[in-house]
Amino acid sequence: MKNYLPKKMLVTGGAGFIGSHYVHYALAKYPQLHIVNLDLLTYAGTLKNLADLPDPSRHHFIQGNICDKKLVLQILEQQQIDTIVHFAAESHVDRSIEGPTLFVETNIMGTLSLLEAARHYWLAQKKWSAEQCRFHHISTDEVYGTLSENDPPFTETTPYAPNSPYSASKAGSDHLVRAYFETYKLPVTITNCSNNYGPNQHLEKLIPTIIRSCLENKPIPIYGNGSNRRDWLYVENHCSAIDTVIQKAAIGQSYNVGGNAEYPNLAIAKKICMLLNQIVPGSQPYENLITFVKDRAGHDWRYGMNINKISQDLGWQPATMLEEGLLKTIHSFVKI
Helix, strand or coil: CCCCCCCEEEEECCCCHHHHHHHHHHHHHCCCCEEEEEECCCCCCCHHHHCCCCCHHHEEEEECCCCCHHHHHHHHHHHCCCEEEECCCCCCHHHHHHCHHHHHHHHHHHHHHHHHHHHHHHHHHCCCCCCCCEEEEEEEHHHHCCCCCCCCCECCCCCCCCCCHHHHHHHHHHHHHHHHHHHHCCCEEEEEECEEECCCCCCCCHHHHHHHHHHCCCCEEEECCCCCEEEEEEHHHHHHHHHHHHHHCCCCCEEEECCCCEEEHHHHHHHHHHHHHHHCCCCCCHHHHEEEECCCCCCCCECCECCHHHHHHHCCCCCCCHHHHHHHHHHHHCCC
16 A cells, blocks of 8 residues: 655644644655644643744644634635644643543544544545545543553553543544544544653653752652553654554554553652763752652553554554653753
8 A cells, every 4th residue: 555645734733742743753754745733822832842843934833723613624725735633632631620621622622623624625625535635633542541450551442431531532532533434434543642751841741840840859749659650652752653654554543652661650750860860960869859749530540552553554663762762851951
């Protein structure tokens, strides 16, 4: 099967952490690619993430809401978009517990808005075949729920069992994307990723919180007893996985994307402290700053990702391992 190559791409949420890394990655890899970047610029998105693009002339930023159906369709028609890469989402679990309505509106209704615009423009207006357009949806491992210590990692056939308003809203958006493939034959692909980390991640996330706390000599807050386990995926690895799926995957397929780096949160904190002790030694070992705080509601204990399908079908493996990724992330905070 011939690889799919996008020409005019709409990236939603492209000023956010993962989306902006993907914009940099795609512009650098594909010299003929033009990207329209649609982002509402909420707390999680900033134009600073889009500084120093490989070729700014091939990048057009629009501040707007994916729930604005008229705007989305207008962008597709005026820019002749053939590929949508959908990152835009409310994504912080704690915020979803405090205010779930916004998560349903953005993650479910916003995804519906994009799907409807794509269906109208690609299938009804242009009558494009599956070889001429692509809708790629980025989702999360959290839709699968939680694992116990001896459970095998999630596969693409693991039943959905979301436990937070955030993960439930992402599960709903996944189901919509699948339904548009089954019902309308919209050419879609889906990736469910594990916990991302890397430069420019929002400071409220775990790894930036640990690094910043060390550098500011403040307590490092760790939920519960720190035993919660996550699979850690360096953001550039995630970008290469998305690119591989868009190029090579059969339409309608879903792929788990992970970093082959499943560790308890406490182990991640200690690893970062050890690296910082070597790079910028403080007056005491940074590990002494670790402080256990009350666990959050609905806190899933373990996520683990089986990535055999994307490895065997498409030949993808994470290129950057945990320590290298953590060092790159630390050096984005410590300019030495």
